[in-house]
Amino acid sequence: MTVFAEDRPATVTAHAHPVWKVVLSTRGHVEVHHFGHAPVRAPGVVIPPQLLHACITTGSYVAAFVEVSRVAAHRMSGPWPLEAPVVHRLLAVAAEEIPEELVGLLGKPSALDPRLTHVLDRLATTERLDDLAAEVGLSPSRLRALTPC
Template sequence: MWKAVLPLRGGVRVNGSVGAGVLVPPQYAHTCATSTGFVAVFLDPWRLRADRSGPTWLDARGVRRLVEALGECGAADGFGPGALCCELAALAGPPAPVDPRVLHAVRGGPGALRLTEVAAEIGLSPTRLRALVRAEVGVPLGVLRRWRRLRTAVGALVDGGGVIADAAAAAGFSDQAHLTRTARTLVGRTPASLRPPRAGRGTEAVPPAAAG
């Protein structure tokens, strides 16, 4: 997934390079550190058209615009995915159209949880569906489906009072440990750390409504 790291002050370091802020592309191996509070937002891979070969660095003005966009939704959790995506498109370029079958496959389809069922709904074999998704967005379908479930769990954390076990059950994970392993694998964080940011506190967060 794309990761936008937005320090509230100072800068961010990714693999030895430093800037005011950064967009890290999907499937890019990296280490990331900031010296002050920050917000990091994860976005679906089809949301941006930026360079996928390495980080896209943001200047201080771009970071301010993105942080301000996060606060423009008027919601208590502080997320403004619509405004954020508009600002990201202005900075990195508008996203390319995505085959609707890809979005259907990632979401799982109404009532269909197994890949074979989703593929049948679309009219493709599971193998051809996986190949289509990889060609369209450059990320394996299995990873995207786990990402979708993780986002569902984070949304449940927000709406359900922060009980991780309940959020895991709501998203279809076998238990809290399964959710924790998935969060660490996909974003390198625990589920508790993926709650929305509060004013003045640095955190990483998955916007529940950031995907189309």
């Protein structure tokens, strides 16, 4: 997990991450634009992996990037707003405890995809991602999206 904080507002243009993104406002709010949908504006927002979005904060904030293997694989179609009490609780815990708090919100992760287990076992002997993806019947881009790190 990666956590960072800024003491000023920020505007981030369209992007996507292969991890869960949690943005918590310490003053103000977070606004997430998920294209084709109304913006989500709240004290905090959870953004699912691979979601193309833009993000604006009106004040200082904390952002955490949590590996997909740490929480359940929800089928969220867009950003999920967090109300002030949840944001305050998440801000109160140490950075290393944010994933555990998210497990409480999102649920425990499922078992690792067997295709990923095969790929991880073969990493020591195969250097090309394209070859590993072909072995498990995935495109290289889909394999990257499924990878928990």
